[in-house]
Amino acid sequence: MIYFDNAATSYPKPPEVFEQMVKFMQELGGNPGRSGHRMATGAEAMVTEARNAVSKFFGLKDPARCVFTLNCTDALNMSIKGVLKKGDHIVTTELEHNSINRPLQQMADDGFITLTRVKPATQGEWNVEEIINAVTGKTRLVALTHCSNVLGVINPVADLGRALREVSDTCLLLVDAAQSAGVVPLDMEAANIDLLAFPGHKALFAPTGTGALLIGPHVKDNELHAWREGGTGGDSTSPHQPPELPHHLEGGTPNTMGISGMLAGVRYIAKQGGPEKILQHERTIIARLIEALGSDKRFTLYGTRELNRKAGALSITIKDRDNPDVASILDQAFSICARPGLHCAPYTHKHLGTFPNGTLRLSPGHFSTLEEADQVIKALQEIAS
Numbered sequence: 001m002i003y004f005d006n007a008a009t010s011y012p013k014p015p016e017v018f019e020q021m022v023k024f025m026q027e028l029g030g031n032p033g034r035s036g037h038r039m040a041t042g043a044e045a046m047v048t049e050a051r052n053a054v055s056k057f058f059g060l061k062d063p064a065r066c067v068f069t070l071n072c073t074d075a076l077n078m079s080i081k082g083v084l085k086k087g088d089h090i091v092t093t094e095l096e097h098n099s100i101n102r103p104l105q106q107m108a109d110d111g112f113i114t115l116t117r118v119k120p121a122t123q124g125e126w127n128v129e130e131i132i133n134a135v136t137g138k139t140r141l142v143a144l145t146h147c148s149n150v151l152g153v154i155n156p157v158a159d160l161g162r163a164l165r166e167v168s169d170t171c172l173l174l175v176d177a178a179q180s181a182g183v184v185p186l187d188m189e190a191a192n193i194d195l196l197a198f199p200g201h202k203a204l205f206a207p208t209g210t211g212a213l214l215i216g217p218h219v220k221d222n223e224l225h226a227w228r229e230g231g232t233g234g235d236s237t238s239p240h241q242p243p244e245l246p247h248h249l250e251g252g253t254p255n256t257m258g259i260s261g262m263l264a265g266v267r268y269i270a271k272q273g274g275p276e277k278i279l280q281h282e283r284t285i286i287a288r289l290i291e292a293l294g295s296d297k298r299f300t301l302y303g304t305r306e307l308n309r310k311a312g313a314l315s316i317t318i319k320d321r322d323n324p325d326v327a328s329i330l331d332q333a334f335s336i337c338a339r340p341g342l343h344c345a346p347y348t349h350k351h352l353g354t355f356p357n358g359t360l361r362l363s364p365g366h367f368s369t370l371e372e373a374d375q376v377i378k379a380l381q382e383i384a385s
């Protein structure tokens with residue numbers, strides 16, 4: 001089997017990840033912060049270790065501001081619903097996943113916020129100037145994805161962060177790092193990112209059901225309201241959610257087993273030489289795909305071909321072939337996993353002119369090889385002819 005669907009979730013996970021998870025379940029399966037016995041305090045110590053490691057990995061100085069979430073969607077909703085107040089204006093782009101599109105659209109439809117959706121420059125690059133020009137005195141949030149999940153285009157987040165800080169001191173920058181966390185080096189404080197949302201289950205190699213929201217120093221303690229309230233294991237005398245981070249946003253028992261996997265994933269990436277090494281490898285595979293398919297008139301490739309702007313995702317279509325059929329044939333006849341359709345990013349496909357049929361997305365990962373890329377190319381050429 002060849003797995004080229006790492007943009008959906010990474011597969012396989014490194015053995016270090018599942019070994020750590022099994023060890024945690026066997027030895028420390030208590031509920032963190034909920035009791036004083038050794039199993040609970042052991043679990044709490046692991047969660048603290050993971051908070052420290054994840055914060056350091058993304059350049060967040062205060063680990064108390066690392067909030068574990070269920071996935072990236074959870075972290076994005078937590079930010080959007082936690083920050084916005086009636087009458088606020090939000091700037092976003094046409095490159096977003098529905099985990100940004102939908103909460104914002106619903107709030108706009110309810111008359112709660114106003115929304116500006118900025119077009120990308122060409123095929124997936126941000127138009128930083130237009131994003132900044134869309135910011136007004138009422139803009140509370142700029143919410144956008146660092147790397148398009150359809151096109152794999154990496155955008156200049158530090159340039160945007162700097163420019164935004166120059167024009168507004170009150171507008172927060174929320175970055176969806178679903179496709180970049182673990183594979184593109186990110187120092188959130190240096191890049192002026194206020195809210196960094198990402199899943200654990202993609203390039204951080206953790207299992208599904210994991211994610212985090214990192215809250216930068218520019219966000220005031222009372223600026224982010226809990227949108228999920230409940231038990232935190234702390235002071236139960238209060239009728240309200242405790243105001244301190246991370247507990248303010250972490251109501252309910254966390255996915256401790258998954259968090260132990262995220263800790264192992266972050267350590268694994270460091271052992272490989274860091275995200276840049278992983279990115280380099282993914283780029284060699286993407287380069288092979290672009291070289292073979294980009295020179296063949298039967299294929300259309302979307303997004304920039306500039307390798308230094310690309311992470312490991314490439315969208316294509318094949319002349320006179322339906323994407324779902326191609327994906328089924330790849331799966332059934334060639335044992336190749338790839339994803340057809342809109343990839344939960346309808347505005348991106350409208351921008352590309354591929355709505356509603358979408359594209360076929362090939363997303364190799366850390367464990368993919370050039371030999372696998374050659375087999376994928378051969379299979380696609382056979383299907384095309």
Ligand SMILES: Cc1ncc(COP(=O)(O)O)c(C=O)c1O
Binds near residue numbers: 072
């Ligand atoms: C760009 C982007 N944002 C957000 C998400 C949502 O991630 P999750 O499914 O972990 O909530 C995805 C998932 O594919 C994504 O690609």
